[in-house]
Structure formats: structure tokens, C-alpha cells
Amino acid sequence: MQIISPSFILTPDKLLQDLSVAFDNVIHKIAPLQELIEAFPHAKVTTLKENSLLMPGLINAHVHIEFSANKTELSYGDFISWLYSVIENRELLISSCDNVCMQKAIQSMLACGITTFGAISSHGMDLEACAGAPQNVVFFNELIGSQATMADALFNDFLLRLDASKSIKREGFFPAVAIHSPYSVHPILIKKAIKIVKNEKLKLTAHFMESDAERNWLDNSEGEFKDFFENLLKQKYAVSDANEFLGHFDTTPSLLTHVVKANEDELQKLSSSGHTVIHCPISNRLLGNGAIDLSKLDKYNINWICATDGLSSNYKLDLFEEMKIALFMQSDSPLLELSKKLLMSVTRNAAKALGLNTGEIAEGKNADMLVLDLDKAPDDALALHLILHGYNISQIYINGKIIKENSWNS
Secondary structure, eight states: OEEEEOSEEEOSSOEEESOEEEESSBEEEEEOHHHHHHHSTTSEEEEOOTTEEEEEOEEEEEEOGGGTTOSSSSOOSSHHHHHHHHHHHHHHHHHHOOHHHHHHHHHHHHHTTEEEEEEEESSSTTHHHHHTOSSEEEEEEEEOBOOGGGHHHHHHHHHHHHHHHHTOOSTTEEEEEEEOOTTTBOHHHHHHHHHHHHHHTOOEEEEESOSHHHHHHHHHSOSHHHHHHHHHHOOOSOSOOHHHHHHHTTTSOOEEEEOTTOOHHHHHHHHHHTOEEEEOHHHHHHTTOOOOOHHHHHHTTOEEEEOOOOTTSOSOOOHHHHHHHHHHHSTTSOHHHHHHHHHHHTTHHHHHHHTOSOSSOOTTSBOOEEEEEOSSOOOTTHHHHHHHHOOEEEEEEETTEEOOTHHHHO
């Protein structure tokens, strides 16, 4: 048992002052320091310096670790141009990102206070790095393939990768499933994968309505994807439309990434099915897809969270940076209110979406915590200042274990 005594504690409902936290792998009690010392007389006590803030660790629910070698290889500004550049450079990017490269990406997230992440794994090459990560990891094994003739081979490969992730037995590692997108996965494969998700109670994610190209292809089998599919896959029609795709997920609350081009009917379906939208503002801007309307998600009472996507469509894996960009992209939203929503989106709401017992400083929750060194006592604009100013993270706890400073500053 340990006791940590900060100046302030950030909870979802209010900012606490002059209270301390008793914890091992979970938080047992929040109370005045002397009360905790009496209740846990053998606990190690850590008293933090003035203006220290204890807050939940951040949760990055969507990141592609396997493509972390990219810096200037891929084309930005237009989704289809970017996609062709991914195909052209895929082998180079994958071969260039060995285990050391992926570990570096994971450590960069840790340095930014990310104590949990959702890894979208296309090939399983990131399994070793993610299994050895200090963070909690939801490991989404991705299924892709729109050609029925290849369905059995693709599904068998997916099963092998899923089984490999299930063999990882360590605290905070959770195998899961990703369906790439409605345009790239045949309905036969989707049905088989979701059956496994339901039977084994796994978390499920997918990309959905990221671009105009996807919108036009799913609606009419036209647009910029037409040449792409005809030339590369000899495919003249979309394998399903958006409505059919969402129908597969009706009874399985899932995390759907991007959703920039979704229409009102689709948003209503997301709401009624209890899905969560993952908002990746930097990726959306770099690929020319525009900005999602978060006010519409709020209108339909859709849980939304913020994530970085991968380094194939971002320049760093930093949720504070991601939230900052979202603040400026969502220029019509009230600033302080949006700041609070963004901070909640990468803590409590992300934990809820991933089904994890973390994301807030509260009794019974896992002890995934950050200590930040503030300049002065916080005010009502704390969430905004946390996003804007990049305060020093002096301590990181994951499942109650302190992470040595040199492991995230190396």
C-alpha cells in the first residue's frame, strides 16, 4: 500500500484540495493524509511539492504502432494520394520499423502521459513491442479483405494473429478485434469476426466514414475509389453500403474511428447502438478530410473520444497536442467547455469505451495516475491550461507501479 499526497486531485466532477490517495494496484481511499496514515500505518507516504496535480493517466484508444517509421515518406493533403503512397511505401515502412522503432513510439506516448493505448495491429509485427510495453494495451487485431475468393486465407491469418495475442498473459494486456472499414472488408468476414467478438466478449473497433472517397464509393460505387478498386482489385462495386455495415454492429457497442462524413441517419444509428466515435483531428487535417462536427455527436448523445491515430498520419503521438489541435479546429465550440470535454474524452470516457477500470481518480479504479507540476494553484480554466501549456509530468503510475523517470525521458 502507498499513500500519495498532492496539492490537488483532478476528478471528473471537481478539483479536490488537501486530500491524499491510498492505493496499491487500485485506489482504495481518498481522504485527508492523517486519516489515511491511521488507516494504513505501514503504507509508504509520498508528499508532493506545492502546486502538484494528481490526475488520471491518458488513454490513446487508436494508434498504429507498425507504421511508426514514417516521417516524410507519405503524401499528405488528400486521402487518395495518401492511400496510394501508403501502398507504394508499405514494404519500406514495415521493414524500417523494427522492434526498437516501435518501442520508441511506445515510449514517446508514455512521455506524454499515455498510460493506456489501443494498438490497431494490421500484421501482428507490433505484438512483441506491445506485450512488453509498460502501459495497458488493448491489442486490436485488424481484419481486412474485400475479395470473397480470398476470404478463407485472410480469416485464417487473422485467427492466427488473434490467437497469438491471446497467448500474452500479463496485467493490462487485452486482445481485441478491428474491422478495417466498410469498403475493405467483405461482409462474410465481418460476420465471422463479430461472432468471435460476441462469444469471447472482446472489444471491437473499425474505421468508418473517414473521407469523401469512402462516402461516394459506399453510396454509389463511384468517386475516387472507383479507379482504385478497379485497377488494384478488379472490383467494380462496393462490397456493402454504410447501412449494411452498421447493421453488423447493431448489438455490439464498438469504437468507430473518424466518422467525419457520416450523415444524420448514420449518427442516429451510432447513438441507438451505443457506439463511441474516435476523433483524430490531426490525421483528418493531414489527409484532407475536414473536421468532424462534435456538436452533432453531442446532439445525438454519442460518446466521443480523442486519439492520435498513427505516425502514418500524424507527426507525434501526443494526446495533449491532439487536444490542442481539436480546440482550434472546433472554433465554434465554447472554449472552456470544449477543453473539459476533451480532457474527459482521453480519460474517463475513453476508459468507458474500452471497458477498462481506469480513467479517473476514484476509489475502486485502477491506479493509473500522473503527477504534473503546475506553476500555481489552478482555477476554473485548468483543463484549458493543461492542454495548452505542456506541464512537466514528474511521476507516472500504471496499475499502482511507479514508472522510473529515465524510462520515459530516455
